[in-house]
Amino acid sequence: MSSKILIIDDNTDFAESIADVLKMSGYETEIASNGKEALKKIWLNKYNLILLDINMPEMSGKGFMEKLNQQKYSMPTIVVSGMDINEIKNYFFEQGAISYLKKPFNNSTLISLVKNTLNLTNRISIDKKSSDLGISVNDLIQNYHSLGIEDQEFIDDLLKIVHKHMLNNQFSVKFVSEKISYSRRQFNRKVKKYFNKTPHEVLSILRFKMIHNLIVNNDLSLSEVSEKLGFSSSYYFKKLYEKYINQS
Structure with missing residues (x-):
């Protein structure tokens, strides 16, 4: 390439x-x-x-x-x-x-x-850089700092992968679990353990909060990001965006 x-x-x-x-x-x-x-x-x-x-x-x-x-x-x-x-x-x-x-x-x-x-x-x-992903892990997992090193590393890796691929139109639970080198079953179990939500909900919240940070800090429009992601309807993208950026 x-x-x-x-x-x-x-x-x-x-x-x-x-x-x-x-x-x-x-x-x-x-x-x-x-x-x-x-x-x-x-x-x-x-x-x-x-x-x-x-x-x-x-x-x-x-x-x-x-x-x-x-x-x-x-x-x-x-x-x-x-x-x-x-x-x-x-x-x-x-x-x-x-x-x-x-x-x-x-x-x-x-x-x-x-x-x-x-x-x-x-x-x-x-x-x-991973120090500025546009999202606070403490807002998502209140006991993050009391977790073991292995657990923290999983969460840190997850955030980095979501951030790196947030504008990839192949983004999905399967896509992220493969990137983090876990089987779907292992990945689902880990995510539910820490976040108490379904993997789809967790990844959507993380992804759209990071996209929100991207838009706010860099003078982008929802339509530009929607087009990049391959959404045929910017209206549908806006609805998802509004739904997930307000969740914790």
């Missing part, structure tokens, strides 16, 4: 030319015209690498990196700019950028840097 690269640049011609070069080398590409548009794309898709311009309308490269860090994301990013690297490198490297490519550059330099960066980061994808 080829790596997917997001190009963030307000110069459409330049962005499209980069995209063409990368496609010829076997990469998938998408383009965003500014940081704000890029953040929406990131929430709804997975990318292996970002190519980031600095000076853009609505949200600059700096604003984009700051927003990523506020949301606790790890994102392999190459800054692509005509500015002198000495003027900006400290700021962007401190924000987590991996490398810098100064405009203009030749195609072989671009491909070499992209290839090396992807190898270096081991195809890092967008994963929110």
